[in-house]
Amino acid sequence: MARTFDISDLIDRARRSEPRAVARLISLVEDNSPHLREVAAALAPLTGRAEVVGITGPPGAGKSTSTSALVTSLRAKGKRVGVLAIDPSSPFSGGALLGDRIRMQEHATDPGVFIRSMATRGHLGGLAVATPQALRVLDAAGCDVVIIETVGVGQSEVDIVSLADTTVVLLAPGMGDGIQAAKAGILEVADVFVVNKADRDGADATVRDLKYMISLGRREIRGAKWRQPIVKTVASRGEGVDEVLDAIASHRQWMAEHGELEDRRRARAAGEVEAIAVETLRARLGDVHGGDKLERLAKQVAAGDLDPYAAADSLIEAVRAD
Amino acid sequence: MARTFDISDLIDRARRSEPRAVARLISLVEDNSPHLREVAAALAPLTGRAEVVGITGPPGAGKSTSTSALVTSLRAKGKRVGVLAIDPSSPFSGGALLGDRIRMQEHATDPGVFIRSMATRGHLGGLAVATPQALRVLDAAGCDVVIIETVGVGQSEVDIVSLADTTVVLLAPGMGDGIQAAKAGILEVADVFVVNKADRDGADATVRDLKYMISLGRREIRGAKWRQPIVKTVASRGEGVDEVLDAIASHRQWMAEHGELEDRRRARAAGEVEAIAVETLRARLGDVHGGDKLERLAKQVAAGDLDPYAAADSLIEAVRAD
Known part of the structure; x- marks a missing residue:
């Protein structure tokens, strides 16, 4: 199926919403x-036109369901939407562009929605490089909003999601340990808090806990303070989802007023440039003398004859x- | 409290089981x-004497409880044990050497046990560099066994744990999604499988599923096959824990016979040398022209005037x- 490779044609087709062209472009930036x-x-x-929203939170908070509900709501407003699902433990390397995630299947046949699972079987640098590149493709293809969602809960995935313009942190009532874990690495990247499954017992207590935590550690940016809103949702029924979009829009406006968006x-x-440079250098390190140099040094280190530094x-x- | 810094004295004291000397050494290698x-x-x-055991698995499988049970069993055999708990989302940067993890507190006053939480608030390279260095300290301090346990479930933590001589993957019955997730990234690093909480419904089904998965994808090393054993445990009651240690010992012997341990x-x-080299280069990238160069390039990239590559x-x- 070899044919002449024409980038501008591919980009044109991606901008006309051809899913295969978008998929091809993402593969081109992913696969080196x-x-x-x-x-x-x-x-x-x-690039630079798409609004980028990150969604993260502990397992069980309902990230996929919430992402799907946000997509539905954005589609109802006529927006083109891209979804990058960061899933380092996914068996799908690359993944199909459409319908590759069960909970997103309702959007699988919608030409205004692009869904891509970002998996990596290698080291993390790969994901740190590939995700912003896939974002660039979706942006260039004309997505109005790109949602970056984490499935995993490692710090690295949180780091990637927090590259968004606005980061939504999702919690659910009665998660105890989840909130404990969240407290540490996740809460501090939040611009908007969502307490999902708000029809369950303990939702108000979770909101109260969050309010207290926010009062302790509100972020200061250029002397101005963004007061992180807390929105209650029942994503499985679409309840509160428009309010989440409103909160995201408010945050966006606040950022624009305070120069935070450009920052x-x-x-x-x-981060993107650094990640690419680091990966380029990592490849060179592995290649010195056809990889022999590292192998020889490793032998000495393993034998205790040389320290790793x-x-x-x-x-x-x-x-x-x- | 400044006093002359004497490394050989510090190492001598660490080898005489002084927890503060071990803690100090780990801080010295962690904090650059x-x-x-x-x-x-x-x-x-x-270094090179300690046996290194990795423990990983999905959340809820009982990793901390199992680690604690293994420590108890190893202590009963008179072994000195080190524990490195990889927890990228932990608020404890560095962490206290003793008793910093609730479930391990029964070992907090035992001078034959060293426990260290490895947390990182920065990027992952930090953890990839710091963990093997902490391992070196515990090894040099005379630990017979060092257990590296993940609390997180990101691919990066799995990568770090799989640097062990023997990697134990822990599952629990009825985890559905957990096993799905595990299937992808975690199962392939397993040398020993443990089905914990084996007194619960579904334990036999989990064992059956595992056997099937093992039959599909057994690893081949140098033409010889290590048949990954499956051990059932109830870690909270210490049941099956000695069998886990037996399985680890069998794996070790198999490795010795097949040259796998040196490999x-x-x-x-x-990996250790590469991670240090990459972090060294990353620091240099950030430092060029006092950081101005990266900042200038980032501005051009954000404006769409330059591509990140x-x-x-x-x-x-x-x-x-x-």
């Missing part, structure tokens, strides 16, 4: 293809001299 | 102290020229 740099250069001027996007770009110095020197 | 390289060099010849340790050393190339060039 020889065309990657060419694609990246072609995408750059088309975040610059920080996201910096001295070995790392020697590896870096070898890359420099290569 | 000016003495780090000196400490690393002093530790290297003392794994060399691979671990290679071209920016990364430019950043790497600047480091080289610096």
Whole structure:
């Protein structure tokens, strides 16, 4: 099925909502293809328009259901929506573009929705590089909103989701340990809190706990304070979902007024550039002398003849001299 | 409290089981102290003796309880034990050496047990560097066994735990989604399977599912096959825990017979050296021209004037020229 590779044609087709063109572009930026740099250069001027929303929270909070409900609500408003589901433990490497996640299947046949599972079987740097590139594709393809959702709960996934313009942290009543875990790494990235499954016992107590935590540690940005709102939802029935979108819109407006949006996007770009540079250097480290150098150093380290810091110095020197 | 810094004295005291000396050494390798390289060099010849066991599994499988039960059993056999609890979402950065984890508190006053929570609030590279260094300290301090346990479930934590000589994957009956998630990233790193909470309904079904999965994808190493055993436990009552230790010992013997132990340790050393080299280079990338270079490039990328790959190339060039 080889045919002439035409990037501008591919991008045109992606912008006309052809799912296969979008999928192809994402694969091109994910798989480190020889065309990657060419694609990246072609995408750059088309990006920056999509609103980027991150959704994270402990397992069981209802992230997938909430994402699906948000997509429904955004579609009702006529928005084109992209979803990047970060799932490092997923067996789908790459994943089908449409309908690859059970709870999202209601959107599978909607040409205004693009869904992509971001899985990595390798180390995390891969995900840190691939996710912003997939975001660029969806942005360039004309998505009005891109939702980045984590399925996993590792710090790395939280880091990736928090690259969004607005980060929504989802909790559910009576999660005890979940909230404990959330307290640590997740709460501090929240711009909007959602207490999902609000029809369950303990929802008000969860809201109260959150209010208390917010009162303790509200973030200060440029002297102004964004007061993180708490929205109650029952995502499975679509209740409160429009209020979540309102809270996201308020946060966006607040950011625009305080110069925070540009700051975040610059920080996201910096992280993206750094991740690519680190991965490029990592590849070079592995390649020095056809990989022999690292192998020889590792043997010495494993034998206790060399410490790993001295070995790392020697590896870096070898890359420099290569 | 400043006093002359004497590494060999510190190491001597750590080898005499002084918890504060062990804690101090771990902090020195974790915190990128000016003495780090000196400490690393002093530790290297003392390492390689400890048996390293990794414990991972989905949330709710009972990892902490199982670790605690294994510690009890190892202590009854007179072994000195170190525990590194990988918890990227923990609020304890560094953490107290003793009794910093609730379920491990029964071991808090035992001088033959060292417990350390490995938390990171930064990016993951930090954990990938710090964990093997802490392992080196516990090894050099004379621990017979070091257990590396994950609390989180991200791929990164699984990667770190799988650096062990033997990796134990813990499941519990009726976890549905948990096993689904586990199937993907966790099962393939298992050397020993444990079905914990085996007094619950569905334990036999879980064992059956596991056997089926093992039959599908058994790992081949050098033509020989290690048949992953499945051990049933009720860790909260200590049931089956000695059988887990037996399974670990069998795996160890099998590895010794097939040259696998050296291979794994060399691979671990290679990963360690690479992680240190990558973090060193990452720091240099951030430092070029006092951080200005990355900031300038990020601005151009955020504005769509430059693609991130071209920016990364430019950043790497600047480091080289610096």
